[in-house]
Amino acid sequence: MSLRKNVVATLITYLIVYLLPTVINLVLHLGSHIYWVQTIDYIIGALILTYFYWRTKDRPTLEQKSVKGSRVILWGLLGVIAALAAQYLANMIDLALFHSIPNSTNTATILTVIKSYPVYILATIIAAPIMEELVFRRTIFGSLAPFTGNVGAALIASVMFAMAHNDGHLLVYTAIGLVFCYLYQKTGRIQTSIISHMLMNALVIGISLWH
Template structure:
């Protein structure tokens, strides 16, 4: 069985807990910051671009998503860099870098097929159609402001792995077991996406990301899989209409 560091009340452990709490607070503040900052930022974008409110809206949202995620990620990196042992959740040797990359790539396919199974269950049991409104909305924003792609594909996955895999899963797995920690962190991961019709799909993703982290003892494994998944979904969403038109033209030529 995987050996996990025992939690004690030593100064180092207390520092780890504080780091985890601060990273979580940064993420929460980033999520709710739009309540106070989005409107002033929107007015600034309108003033700088000379666009009407409706035309400036996607630009405002895209840049705000990119900047808020970037700031939150930078602050999280600074905090975790000051706590060198923060990532030492497990005892023993971590997986090698090459195998970490291999597991990350394999993890992408695991998540992809896991989502297919989840979608089939949603359709068969609940009659829920495929396609995520949350994903569609974010990609629509990215089409208006491509800078948002950085948040969708890079900043977001890294920050979410810090929060849901290291902070939540990593903290719980030290005092409970893999399944309790994985399920709790996966449910929170699903809830934060605010797409409750597809909560099963997000939960499955969270469970697989937790498994990848647990398997290799490296957070970069789940980050690789998460980045690849978001990149693939974004690519498909961006080129869905041109691809459909291309296939229709091929059918006409036959």
């Protein structure tokens, strides 16, 4: 698969995965069963996008120089700290400028669902981070970088990432997205930002469920 075909296939697949549960729910009126559908949908989506990734021989410009596996893990761990710091600072700015409530409705909804449907944790900690990193960082950021520069591409991809979460905290998710973009371009390996994204979701959800 060529890189261009990978970009098109990845974006179309993600859009279908993103919209499919809503469409099915409109037709079948799933009720609470929609969370089972979303979980299966996200897992299948992550597997398909991963398959596209491994089938693509060409690599984006940002991946021309990549670090070793041990450095990927190290930067992945450091990325969690950076992402949490970015989230905290963005929350403070959000509160000061727009008087926004720091709590995320998106996170609150996810926690409520997980308490009733523990299997949903697979979608939030594993499947969603894989899909979002392959889409927003590798496909969108990676494809735009040669044309807009790394900064411009990172801003566009991160704002789109924030809009996809749709919970009113645009600045917060944009800041987190920028950290993940940095991790990807720093190491040339999308696995770095995937590790950080997974661990961050696991940490936030784990701490929230503990209380």
